Amino acid sequence: MGRPVYTCSKAFTDFPCCHRQWRHKGHCRFVHGYSRSFVFWFAATRLDEHGFVVDFSGLGPLRRQLTEQFDHTFLVNRDDPLLAEWQRLHRLGALDLRVLENVGMEATARLVWEWANALLRQRDQGRCCCWKAEARENDSNSAYYEACPDWYGSS
Numbered sequence: 789m790g791r792p793v794y795t796c797s798k799a800f801t802d803f804p805c806c807h808r809q810w811r812h813k814g815h816c817r818f819v820h821g822y823s824r825s826f827v828f829w830f831a832a833t834r835l836d837e838h839g840f841v842v843d844f845s846g847l848g849p850l851r852r853q854l855t856e857q858f859d860h861t862f863l864v865n866r867d868d869p870l871l872a873e874w875q876r877l878h879r880l881g882a883l884d885l886r887v888l889e890n891v892g893m894e895a896t897a898r899l900v901w902e903w904a905n906a907l908l909r910q911r912d913q914g915r916c917c918c919w920k921a922e923a924r925e926n927d928s929n930s931a932y933y934e935a936c937p938d939w940y941g942s943s
Contacts, residue, residue, distance in 0.1 A: 794832050795919075796841040800851055801825040803858035807891040810868050822925035824858050824896075828904050832916035833941070842908070842916055853903050860884060863891040893931035897923040901933045914939050 806821035828850075830842040862883040864874050871887070878885035889895060901921035908916055917940035924930035 794835060794841045795829060797827055797829045798842070798844050798847060799825065799827045800854050803854060805858045805861045805863055805886075807863035808868075809892065810865065810870070819862070825924040826854060826900055827922040827924070828900070828918050829920040830904075830908075830916055831919045831936070831940075834915065836912070836915065842912075846911060847907070850904055850907055854900065857886055861886045863888055865889065865891055893923045893925055893929065894933070897921050897931045897933035901935070905937045909937070909939060914941070916940075 803824045808819045809816040832841045863886050866887050877883050904918035917937050919936050920934040922930050922932050
């Protein structure tokens with residue numbers, strides 16, 4: 789029998805932003821918006837001194853990253869052919885631009901998973917990890933990234 793694993797999850801909701809998938813042949817190529825939400829699943833084989841997998845009160849840096857990236861922002865892919873125009877509109881104060889490799893929900897789920905694990909590794913020295921992250925654009929559409937970081941369990 790393997791070691792016991794404790795799990796918990798934390799949701800962060802209501803990050804209104806917009807994006808476009810310029811390569812899409814349908815309507816997703818147009819600028820459109822959602823109120824993105826995120827759920828993180830955490831795991832640990834031993835609890836912290838308070839009996840927690842993750843002390844949610846210590847996730848403020850993750851919330852700030854999510855807010856900075858997704859709250860009232862405009863997301864575009866790095867290779868968007870209109871990038872110079874979006875940058876011009878950003879300079880004019882018409883939009884709050886964020887440039888990503890991929891604005892899709894699947895890539896966003898991986899990005900926020902990386903952020904959560906960077907925080908946990910630094911803060912808890914590998915005692916716990918984020919093993920799954922969900923990026924949700926509305927009630928109907930979401931994507932997940934699921935993996936244990938290679939450093940988890942080595943401490």
